[in-house]
Amino acid sequence: MSLEIIGMIGAKREGTGKKGAEVHVIGGGIDGDYITEFAQAHEKSGFDKVLVGYTSSSADGFIVAMHAAANTKHLGYLIAHRPGFVSPTVLARKAATFDQLTNGRIALHIISGGGDTEQRRDGDYETHDSRYERSGEFIKVLKNLWSQSEPLTHHGHFYKFENAKSDFQCFQEPHIPIYFGGASEAALSVGAETCDVYALWGEPRKEVKKKIIDFKKRVKATGRNPETIRFSISTRPIVAETESEAWDKAYHTLESVLQSGQRSMHGTADERLESVGSQRLVDFAAAGDVLDDRLYMPIAAAAGGAGNTTALVGTPEQVVESLIKYYKLGCTTLLIRGFDPYNDTIYWGKELIPLLRDEVNKYLKSNVVTAHA
Numbered sequence: 001m002s003l004e005i006i007g008m009i010g011a012k013r014e015g016t017g018k019k020g021a022e023v024h025v026i027g028g029g030i031d032g033d034y035i036t037e038f039a040q041a042h043e044k045s046g047f048d049k050v051l052v053g054y055t056s057s058s059a060d061g062f063i064v065a066m067h068a069a070a071n072t073k074h075l076g077y078l079i080a081h082r083p084g085f086v087s088p089t090v091l092a093r094k095a096a097t098f099d100q101l102t103n104g105r106i107a108l109h110i111i112s113g114g115g116d117t118e119q120r121r122d123g124d125y126e127t128h129d130s131r132y133e134r135s136g137e138f139i140k141v142l143k144n145l146w147s148q149s150e151p152l153t154h155h156g157h158f159y160k161f162e163n164a165k166s167d168f169q170c171f172q173e174p175h176i177p178i179y180f181g182g183a184s185e186a187a188l189s190v191g192a193e194t195c196d197v198y199a200l201w202g203e204p205r206k207e208v209k210k211k212i213i214d215f216k217k218r219v220k221a222t223g224r225n226p227e228t229i230r231f232s233i234s235t236r237p238i239v240a241e242t243e244s245e246a247w248d249k250a251y252h253t254l255e256s257v258l259q260s261g262q263r264s265m266h267g268t269a270d271e272r273l274e275s276v277g278s279q280r281l282v283d284f285a286a287a288g289d290v291l292d293d294r295l296y297m298p299i300a301a302a303a304g305g306a307g308n309t310t311a312l313v314g315t316p317e318q319v320v321e322s323l324i325k326y327y328k329l330g331c332t333t334l335l336i337r338g339f340d341p342y343n344d345t346i347y348w349g350k351e352l353i354p355l356l357r358d359e360v361n362k363y364l365k366s367n368v369v370t371a372h373a
Contacts, residue, residue, distance in 0.1 A: 001230070003019045004333040005353060006078055007345060008051040009038045009068060022341055023257060023303050028285035030059045035226060038342060042075055042365060045349025046357070051077035051335065054111055056121035062094065069102045076105045078179060083110065084131070089164040090143040091138075096170045098165040101108035104172040108142075109179040109199070110135050112187065115275075129186040129238035134158045136190035139178055145192075146175035150275045179232065183211075183276040192218035195229070202235030203284060204291045205325055212330050216218055230288040233326045234308040234331035235343070237319045238296070239352055250296050253339045257302045278305030293322055299339075308337070316351040324359050 012031040042050050050068070065077040077098075081091065098106045113119050113131040126134060137156045144152055151163040170176050180195035182188065191198050198215055200208055200307040216226035238253060240246040282292060285301035290313075300309040312319045323334055334356075338344025 001332045002364075003327065003357060004048045004232075005046065005229075005356070006049045006051055006232070006333060006335040007042045007045075007047045008053065008335070008337040008341070008373040009035065009042065009064070010053070010341070011035055011064050011073055013342070022308060022339055023130075023299075023306060030064075034120050035064055035068050037070040038345070039072050039075060041342060041345045041349075044071045046353040047075065048346075049078045049107065051078045051109065051337075052080060054080035054082055055114065056058075056118050062098065065106070066098060069098075069105055074105075076107065077102075078107045078109050080118075081134050081259075082111045082113065082124075083158075084119075084126065085122055087161070088159055089145065089161055090325075091164050092142050094228060095176055095309035096166065099171040099176050100168060101170075104170075106172075107177045107179060107197075109181075110139055110195075111192075112182065127182070132182065132184070132186035132190050135180075139180070139190075139194040142178070143175060147148060150268050151168070160163070177204055177276050181232075181277070183280060187276075188215065188218060191215070192221045193224075195228045196234050199232040199234065199333075200308055200331070201281060202233060202263075202295065202312070203280065205329060207280075207284075208233065208326065208331065209329050210266060231329075231331045232332060234335040235295075235323075236299075236308060236311045236339060237323075237336055237348070237352065238311045238313045238339065239316055239319050239344075239348065241315065243314050245320065246313050246318075248301075249312060254298050254302060256339075260270055262348065275305070277307065281305045281310065284310075292325075294318060295322070303341055308335070311339075316355055319352060319361055320356045323356055324363065327360060328363070 001048070010028070012029040013034055039050060051063045055156050061079045061081070065079050068075070069077060069136060079097060095106060095108060112135040113124070113128065126145060137158050141154055141159060146169065151165040152164045154164070156161065177196040178194065179197040179199055180191045181199035182191060200211060213232055217231065219226040238246055238250045238251055281300045282305040285297035287300050290296055294313045296311040296313045299311055300306070303309045304364055312322045326334065336348070
């Protein structure tokens with residue numbers, strides 16, 4: 001399967017800017033010129049898409065993505081969206097409008113929540129499992145609205161409407177792809193029933209392999225074809241011309257995170273550890289500073305299990321070697337973003353991303369030759 005490389009953009013340069021480590025890309029206000037510059041840097045560096053995140057205080061992801069799309073030609077936008085605040089009938093038309101106006105440059109990452117305190121800022125008082133149940137209903141409604149030409153009436157637990165319709169369909173067929181993540185039982189059940197791409201954090205490869213096998217079994221149990229599901233892995237490369245320089249950067253990044261006290265934007269430490277995924281990262285970090293070949297865990301531990309804070313450290317060749325191993329496990333979408341977000345985006349386009357694509361192409365060609373031998 002073809003490789004998809006996803007980065008991440010924010011609406012305003014954060015914290016220490018170009019000189020220090022940034023755990024988070026979203027938040028901090030809006031700068032239209034920076035959005036344009038950041039998106040264009042990703043496009044020039046060879047990314048396929050960029051994630052546009054969501055918090056209860058940050059700029060609206062759809063508007064940020066639409067601004068970026070108007071100033072880029074080919075880059076796609078994976079827009080994070082939390083169900084509960086916008087009717088699925090409205091969101092279906094909103095997303096399909098974006099899809100049509102950009103000729104298919106949108107995907108949705110459905111986020112069920114960011115901790116009780118953060119959810120309540122927007123007036124959401126549903127429990128953890130209830131939020132996932134709501135997400136499942138939300139995604140099913142979206143897909144039904146996108147696939148049916150006749151008006152749709154729905155009487156569910158969270159949403160009720162009558163004769164909903166749209167005058168147009170998605171540009172992409174059969175519809176806009178849905179990305180989804182979560183490590184809890186509630187998340188796994190909903191994801192297996194509904195998502196097109198299941199997103200994992202950067203865990204040790206042995207654990208990623210186990211999760212992929214388990215998730216495919218869950219998908220099959222719902223009656224869906226598990227071979228139609230794609231998998232995404234998220235990690236933070238820390239890359240330099242030499243391995244020793246890369247490790248120096250990793251240690252400096254950890255020191256910067258510790259000194260700045262950067263933590264997850266999604267609630268307190270206790271709330272983050274309500275997340276099964278966050279708790280898993282903390283547990284893995286306790287097992288060792290470096291797992292597999294070069295999976296660096298202390299930054300994830302320092303960030304309290306915040307998502308996408310495990311790092312792959314080394315030269316471009318070494319980091320690509322590790323990323324390819326995830327790809328061979330079935331993670332054909334690689335979501336990578338740096339702790340120096342803007343500069344890393346440009347730097348990776350010079351060697352890391354071209355090398356990564358070359359290695360995937362070699363792997364695919366070798367498989368074709370083997371299959372026809």
